[in-house]
Amino acid sequence: MRRKICLIITSRGNYAKMSSIIKAMANHPELEPQIVVGGGALLSKYGAIADAMRQQGIRIDRMVHFLVEGETPVTMAKSAGVAVSEFSTAFDNLKPDVVVVLADRFECLPAAMTAAYMNIPVAHIEGGEVSGSIDESIRHAITKLAHVHFPATSDAAKRIARMGEEPETIFPVGATSLDALCQLDLTDISPMKELQLTTGVGEVVDLSGDYLLAIQHPVTTEYAQNLNNIRQTVAAIEELRMPTIWIWPNMDAGSDGISKGIREFRENKRPDYIHFFKGLAIEHYGPLLNNAACIVGNSSSGIRESAFLGVPAVNIGIRQGGRERGHNVIDVGYDRAAIVDAVRRQVVHGRYEPDLIYGDGKAGSRVVEIVKDFSFTIQKRITY
Known part of the structure; x- marks a missing residue:
């Protein structure tokens, strides 16, 4: 049986970062991609990313509507709550073997939390980084829910290890957003x-x-x-x-x-x-x-x-x-x-010399090859 890999796309940035993984999984004999699209990716005011995906021939397996309009702290919190309910239904229907979530967007935490509650392994891309806004907290919270980690840099990988994650679950692959470029x-x-x-x-x-x-x-x-x-x-x-x-x-x-x-x-x-x-x-x-x-x-x-x-x-x-x-x-x-x-x-x-601090543009294929064979352990334990 093919391993079912569920990819969560909720924004234009999410899609840009997931696109190389989707391409690497296409027609893969050992993997079955499942595409769940929700949030801003479904709305015209944020670019209607779902429409662009369909035009490119990408099959969307589930659409999840969870955004509460208003763009305030209250509506963001309510949207996250609705997202838990919507993702749980999607995962129950699709029954994925792995859920892949990105970085630090507020709605990615409900996706990771839901998968963890449902004993579905979580693969986290771009964890371990430092930034401002609520993103900083969300990113590290997802790290503690995730079962395999794909940070973009070596420093981020070291930070994940210092958070108590098993070294054998951490793979610094680079930033997937560079692949499409x-x-x-x-x-x-x-x-x-x-x-x-x-x-x-x-x-x-x-x-x-x-x-x-x-x-x-x-x-x-x-x-x-x-x-x-x-x-x-x-x-x-x-x-x-x-x-x-x-x-x-x-x-x-x-x-x-x-x-x-x-x-x-x-x-x-x-x-x-x-x-x-x-x-x-x-x-x-x-x-x-x-x-x-x-x-x-x-x-x-x-x-x-x-x-x-x-x-x-x-x-x-x-x-x-x-x-x-x-x-x-x-x-x-x-x-x-x-x-x-x-x-x-x-x-x-004018222009600067290119800097490969975030990788070489080949991250997506690395993620796919690792997820394909990775032996997941649902029960996590801090290393110290």
């Missing part, structure tokens, strides 16, 4: 011009010269400050007035504050040098990032993928605080002047 023509930016004609809002911006890529997500532990924080970034982008592609924030608590700040800017200033997207498929996002003069904001993409490609990055605030980074990153606070100065320095500097 290695399969793309990253030099061709022309599809982004065509996409602007049919998708997103704002003027079609010229991407033939220097341009910025902006992505700023909410920080859940700074819920009340998110609106003021994004206003500083908006003011910096307005002062720079460079062609900019801006990607809408994710579904975490505080997203409404980030969105409000962006909407205020659009309505009051009507910038003709920015085009806004709810989300982008990796096929568009990869070349867009690779050819950007600088990525600005607080996305992990400004830490992982930008280092791999050598793209200058300006990281704002605490969301990525403590995460390993390459020499391509300048860290700044929520301050217009500091953001403007850092972006200008990065544009003048």
Whole structure:
């Protein structure tokens, strides 16, 4: 019998990181992939990732609806509670042999918890890292529920071991998000011009010269400050007035504050040098990032993928605080002047040498080969 591997996809970032694993499992004689899609991946306001997956011929085995609208700490907590109920039903129907969860998103903890309660082994990708927001706590909580670990870096692997996990369950494979980049023509930016004609809002911006890529997500532990924080970034982008592609924030608590700040800017200033997207498929996002003069904001993409490609990055605030980074990153606070100065320095500097701190772009196949034969033990015990 083939081992049934259940992959949880709840956001555009989840899908980008899972895509190489899905491809590595396709037509594998010893594995049966089960795709469970839920949360923001089902909603048009977050890019309707499920629709894009179907267009690519990926079979979705279950859709789980658990998001409570509002993007507040209360709705995020309620969404996590609903997610437990929905995932338990999905797992009961699918009866997977392994559940694979990613990193640190709030809804990944309910998935891991549900699987653990149901005696289903959990494989955790990108554990052991350090960051800001509630992500820091969620990531380590999942580590303690997981039965096999696939950290992206050697430092993260050491941290997992220090948390009392068995060394033989820890496999530093690199970041799966890099895998898709290695399969793309990253030099061709022309599809982004065509996409602007049919998708997103704002003027079609010229991407033939220097341009910025902006992505700023909410920080859940700074819920009340998110609106003021994004206003500083908006003011910096307005002062720079460079062609900019801006990607809408994710579904975490505080997203409404980030969105409000962006909407205020659009309505009051009507910038003709920015085009806004709810989300982008990796096929568009990869070349867009690779050819950007600088990525600005607080996305992990400004830490992982930008280092791999050598793209200058300006990281704002605490969301990525403590995460390993390459020499391509300048860290700044929520301050217009500091953001403007850092972006200008990065544009003048230009590209950096690629940094393989997060791997070589071959993580997905490594995960599949290990999961295929790994001997799981449901009963866990701390090592000290």
